[in-house]
Amino acid sequence: MIKRKQIGPVTQFLMGRVIDGSLIRAMACYYVDGLLIDSGTVHVSCELADAFSALPIHTLVNTHHHEDHIGNNSWFQKHCKLGPALAHPLAVPIIEKTSPLIQPLAEYRLRTWGDPPASSAQAIGQEIITENYRFKVLETPGHTPDHISLLESERGWLFAGDLYFGEKVIEIHRDEDPDLMLNSLMKLLRYDFEYLFCSSGKVLPGNARRAIVAKIAFWEEQRELVRYLYQQGLAAEEIRDRLYGPESSLYQKCEEELGKIHLVRAFLKGYTKDGQL
Numbered sequence: 001m002i003k004r005k006q007i008g009p010v011t012q013f014l015m016g017r018v019i020d021g022s023l024i025r026a027m028a029c030y031y032v033d034g035l036l037i038d039s040g041t042v043h044v045s046c047e048l049a050d051a052f053s054a055l056p057i058h059t060l061v062n063t064h065h066h067e068d069h070i071g072n073n074s075w076f077q078k079h080c081k082l083g084p085a086l087a088h089p090l091a092v093p094i095i096e097k098t099s100p101l102i103q104p105l106a107e108y109r110l111r112t113w114g115d116p117p118a119s120s121a122q123a124i125g126q127e128i129i130t131e132n133y134r135f136k137v138l139e140t141p142g143h144t145p146d147h148i149s150l151l152e153s154e155r156g157w158l159f160a161g162d163l164y165f166g167e168k169v170i171e172i173h174r175d176e177d178p179d180l181m182l183n184s185l186m187k188l189l190r191y192d193f194e195y196l197f198c199s200s201g202k203v204l205p206g207n208a209r210r211a212i213v214a215k216i217a218f219w220e221e222q223r224e225l226v227r228y229l230y231q232q233g234l235a236a237e238e239i240r241d242r243l244y245g246p247e248s249s250l251y252q253k254c255e256e257e258l259g260k261i262h263l264v265r266a267f268l269k270g271y272t273k274d275g276q277l
């Protein structure tokens, strides 16, 4: 299913598979002024012609290499005659499937978002210029090492991919780095913006910086609590249970890739009981 929504000149395409009547684990691509930010999950490829036929797309950017962000690159390249997708240099060999480090996707990821076909990609520069807008490319690692965000300063738009997600996030992926995400969030605060466009479909209008400040404060507080309890002698699983309770059903459904324990372990990575990193 693809749902279209207009937010000023920006068009959001929320997409994903429908199971038992519900759109599951949807992601959002954004279109503005000839620029398409992410190409979505391959499971919706048969709906793309209808959804995008009226739009002149000139440039495709991938915020990072995850399968729900690059799944339709090759479709857009073929049907809209686009050149290589623009992405962080680390993402290029993954998008092109030439990296020897690519691991097979877990079963739940194949089921939810599908295996993206290889597509051509090239390293993005420092900015993207469309007919009416200028987007600054910001490196914002943490969700993945190759994550980027796009900032249109004049309009106050920030397209932040999967970096923000929500304020009180206590479940993260096994390979996410919350310390790096905190650095990236703090980096965003060096810039002026009002609107935050997230790949989760969330759009925060007006003073979106406040949401980012709140997320930073929440995670910094959690990091302190996790480390304090560790110094008191609790193991990672005990800290999780004390602060957040047991894992949700998502943990098993996601083959243990997404869980509370990963946030606790990440905050303890390299941290010793005497408080040294």
Ligand SMILES: [Fe+2]
Residues within 6 Å of the ligand: 064, 066, 143, 162
């Ligand atoms: Fe992602």
